[in-house]
Amino acid sequence: MIDFTKSACSAVTLAATLALATIALPAAPAYADDVTLTETGSTLLFPLFKIWVDEYTKTHPGIHITTNATGSGAGIEQAISGAAQIGTSDAYMSDTQARQHPEIINVPLAISAQTVNTNLPGLNNASLKLDGPVLTDIYRGKIRAWDDKAIAALNPDVKLPHHDIIPVHRSEGSGDTFVFSQYLTFSTPSWENDIGYGTTIAWPTVAGGLNAEGNLGVLQLVQKTPYSIGYIGVSLHAEIAEAGLGTAALKSYSGEYLLPSPETIAAAAAALTPRTPPDQRLTLVNAPGANAYPLVNYEYAVVSTKQAKPESAAALRKFLLWAIAPDESNERLLDEAHFIALPAHIWVLSHDQIETIK
Incomplete structure (x- = not known):
């Protein structure tokens, strides 16, 4: 049996917290009540996403987020088509997709396996x-x-x-x-x-x-x-x-x-995250180094930077920034679903990508 009782999240969370000393998290713009966001995609990320949505909506009653486990391929496709505001995926978009849809970003939210x-x-x-x-x-x-x-x-x-x-x-x-x-x-x-x-x-x-x-x-x-x-x-x-x-x-x-x-x-993750480019499309599979499990990946939110409504864009930014926030509460939620928090360097890249959503 795999032992997930001891988490490695504390070290990466601490590192990310230190990063906050130099990168301030800006206040999200105000948005109207009763904004609905749609998520669909990864069946691996689905358990964590449900935990996030349940927790977030407790303190943000005006935000409604629907979730669907349809597979990463569908998540990418529906984010590109605009059928969903958030397409979740264990895979990043292909080079061809990225060239054809430059408005779509791939934002790591956590690390899984x-x-x-x-x-x-x-x-x-x-x-x-x-x-x-x-x-x-x-x-x-x-x-x-x-x-x-x-x-x-x-x-x-x-x-x-x-x-x-x-x-x-x-x-x-x-x-x-x-x-x-x-x-x-x-x-x-x-x-x-x-x-x-x-x-x-x-x-x-x-x-x-x-x-x-x-x-x-x-x-x-x-x-x-x-x-x-x-x-x-x-x-x-x-x-x-x-x-x-x-x-x-x-x-x-x-x-x-x-x-x-x-x-x-x-x-x-530690072996390969320094190589992660600004668009964050990088595999973590078969990483070099001691004690590196080979089937590891970023869990992505595939999102359009050009949202149809400014209130939707504001709500989307605020939710995604909350999901990656390096704090003890988020660490607990990640532990619950057996995910690893983003290292500080990757948190910065994800933060910067999320800020481009308008």
């Missing part, structure tokens, strides 16, 4: 070691049985069952697919050359392979399907534990086999 989960009867308490090439061959159908020599070589002390592997992937456009397929791409040249990464990809046809919609859909399908494997957002940590699924220890860039924890997620 994905887990790779298995349903192996009698072995779900063991954390199997898996790496990118093995996962690639499982999702290509080249590794068909759990006792395949490649898996056995990584787990010499585990008696693996001689049973077909049932790979499960997302059916809709998904930021989790984006992150997972990046791990396969960065670690395995054959996957990079043939398939690559994205919120939607051309999954190879694998006998017995299954797909499901949303993180919860994948979890439920893996739970009811013995000998299956799937990737799930860490915000469903409690549900993963309740379902009794195994969580794989994944090979990092530096060669360690790691489970996701506040410490390993924060280590991965």
Whole structure:
């Protein structure tokens, strides 16, 4: 079981708080009562977003925020089309999308991760070691049985069952697919050359392979399907534990086999956040350095800087600045959903992007 009882948020929150000494948070412009904002997108961010909305609207009764878990692909699309003021996504917009829609910004709100989960009867308490090439061959159908020599070589002390592997992937456009397929791409040249990464990809046809919609859909399908494997957002940590699924220890860039924890997620983020450009479109997958869990990502709000109404723009700015505020209250909310706070440097970039919303 993954231990999220000890949080790494305190250090990054302290750093961000120090940043406030030199960057004052401006007062948000006044806005009319009864402003409605619409959010849709990431099923990984959805649990945290619901917590944020419930907490925020307690003290801002004139603001109404609707939330929908539709997948990161839909979040990006609806932010671009204007159907939603906030499109949430585990993936940043592609270069092509960014060029075509320069008014749309990608704003990190927090840092999260994905887990790779298995349903192996009698072995779900063991954390199997898996790496990118093995996962690639499982999702290509080249590794068909759990006792395949490649898996056995990584787990010499585990008696693996001689049973077909049932790979499960997302059916809709998904930021989790984006992150997972990046791990396969960065670690395995054959996957990079043939398939690559994205919120939607051309999954190879694998006998017995299954797909499901949303993180919860994948979890439920893996739970009811013995000998299956799937990737799930860490915000469903409690549900993963309740379902009794195994969580794989994944090979990092530096060669360690790691489970996701506040410490390993924060280590991965710390390794790459200094490289984050002003538009904040950067992957945190397969970060270099010690103790860096490989499936880590920014959680984005995809937002138009050109809102239809000034009161909507003001309400949107104020809510997003509140969501990333480096204080103990926000740290508690992040802990509740197993997310990591933004480091100080990234908080500054997100703050500056949010201020461009008009």
